[in-house]
Amino acid sequence: MSTSTLPAGLDDATRDDASLRRFLHGLPGVDQVGVEARAASLGTRSIKKAAKLWAIDTAISMVDLTTLEGADTQGKVRALAAKAKRPDPDRPDTPQVAAVCVYPDLVATAVESLRGTGIGVASVATAFPSGRTSREVKLADVKFAVASGATEVDMVIDRGAFLEGRYGQVFEEIQAVKASCGDAHLKVILETGELATYDNVRRASWLALLAGGDFIKTSTGKVSPAATLPVTHVMLQAVRDWFTTTGELRGVKPAGGIRTTKDAIKYLVAVHEVAGEQWLTPKLFRFGASSLLNDLLLQRRTQLDGHYSGPDYVTVD
Numbered sequence: 001m002s003t004s005t006l007p008a009g010l011d012d013a014t015r016d017d018a019s020l021r022r023f024l025h026g027l028p029g030v031d032q033v034g035v036e037a038r039a040a041s042l043g044t045r046s047i048k049k050a051a052k053l054w055a056i057d058t059a060i061s062m063v064d065l066t067t068l069e070g071a072d073t074q075g076k077v078r079a080l081a082a083k084a085k086r087p088d089p090d091r092p093d094t095p096q097v098a099a100v101c102v103y104p105d106l107v108a109t110a111v112e113s114l115r116g117t118g119i120g121v122a123s124v125a126t127a128f129p130s131g132r133t134s135r136e137v138k139l140a141d142v143k144f145a146v147a148s149g150a151t152e153v154d155m156v157i158d159r160g161a162f163l164e165g166r167y168g169q170v171f172e173e174i175q176a177v178k179a180s181c182g183d184a185h186l187k188v189i190l191e192t193g194e195l196a197t198y199d200n201v202r203r204a205s206w207l208a209l210l211a212g213g214d215f216i217k218t219s220t221g222k223v224s225p226a227a228t229l230p231v232t233h234v235m236l237q238a239v240r241d242w243f244t245t246t247g248e249l250r251g252v253k254p255a256g257g258i259r260t261t262k263d264a265i266k267y268l269v270a271v272h273e274v275a276g277e278q279w280l281t282p283k284l285f286r287f288g289a290s291s292l293l294n295d296l297l298l299q300r301r302t303q304l305d306g307h308y309s310g311p312d313y314v315t316v317d
Contacts, residue, residue: 010246014210017168024167024206030198030234039229042273043266052265053303056296057095059264060087062282064122064253066101066290068129068221074109077102081113088297091304097293098282099152103128104145111149122152122187126177129191129220131156135173142180153177154187154217154288157204159194167207174211187253187286188213192231193223201231205238215251221288226256229266236274239284249278255288261299264292 013023047055065084067076081100088094099120100110110121123145126138142153155177161169178186188208192201208216216235219226232254239250252275254267264287271279279285 010210014171017166020167020171020207020210021165024203027199027202027206030202032198035198035233036230039233039270042269043229045266045269047265047269049303053300055265055268056261056300056303058280059261059268059287060293060296060300061095061098062286063097063293063296064099064101064120064255064286064288065097065293066221066255066288068101068103068124072103072106074106077106077109078113081110081119083293084114084119085117087293088300091300094297094300098286101152101154101288104141104148104150107145107148107150120151121149122154123148123150124154124156124220126155126173128154128156128189129222131158135176138173139176139180142177146180146182146184150184152185152187153181154189156189156191156220157208159191162200162204162207163195167203171207171211174208174213178212185214186212187215187217187251189217189220189255190235191220191223192218192228193225198230198234201234202238205235206242209238209242209250213250215253215286217253217255217288219254219256219288221256223256227254227258227288229270232267233270233274236270236279239279240275249284251284251286252279253286253288258287258289259291260295261292264296 012019014020065080067080084097084100087097096119099122100114101122102110104123104125107121107123114121125141125145127133127141145153157170158173174188190201190204195201195204205216218231235252239252243249258264268280271285
């Protein structure tokens with residue numbers, strides 16, 4: 001089960017299923033009261049004026065603009081791509097978003113619409129959002145998305161296997177998906193709302209990092225609760241500790257339920273205080289969102305114009 005690409009010192013952790021279990025259950029437990037109190041405390045930080053405008057622009061640049069509905073069409077994806085390129089047409093200095101995230105069959109449309117922009121095309125895969133199918137089908141899903149031009153793949157872990165303690169199975173599946181990604185970056189969705197405890201979130205985060213995930217992502221957005229600040233704190237601690245142990249930088253993506261500029265800024269404060277300033281980049285932190293961008297654009301106008309413009313001044317997804 002071990003992989004030669006793991007950093008020195010962690011090879012033993014993945015030698016076999018028993019070793020992986022010992023490692024994951026040997027991680028320090030999460031202080032629930034402490035992590036929730038710290039998340040609440042950092043969430044009260046006041047960011048104003050120039051710092052707030054910087055935070056808004058930074059958050060816009062970190063958005064994975066997402067549409068993951070059964071009724072998605074090529075036209076909707078083209079419209080989303082146009083918004084990704086020019087989020088506020090009246091303000092050409094508005095940053096572009098990081099990526100557009102769609103289902104695999106709409107990747108080609110997104111790639112065509114975003115060609116030459118530098119904006120990523122992310123595709124969910126592995127039988128998103130449930131992950132309930134065979135590994136062969138999951139890998140075919142990934143390969144189809146990458147062949148269609150996806151530069152990023154958002155996979156879901158088998159939460160049933162994880163909760164039953166079959167960590168080796170989850171590890172090997174993430175590894176297999178990573179191998180199928182080629183040059184595309186892999187985001188591993190933990191679906192933290194189904195993991196029940198912060199200790200499980202920490203174990204799943206480390207499991208995904210050990211298996212080669214470039215990002216760990218909170219949620220599909222289809223399960224409640226989705227992203228929360230305390231859970232994101234635990235995941236930020238994991239990538240920080242991974243960097244301390246290995247020297248490798250890995251990213252975090254909270255997704256689902258982040259709808260306002262106020263919420264986004266709370267997450268940016270958490271990134272700075274828990275992981276560190278170097279994570280304040282789209283290369284290492286993303287927001288999985290759709291409606292969030294609209295509020296960021298409205299608040300950006302408010303900062304620049306000195307008055308609230310109202311929702312009629314931005315496009316509605």
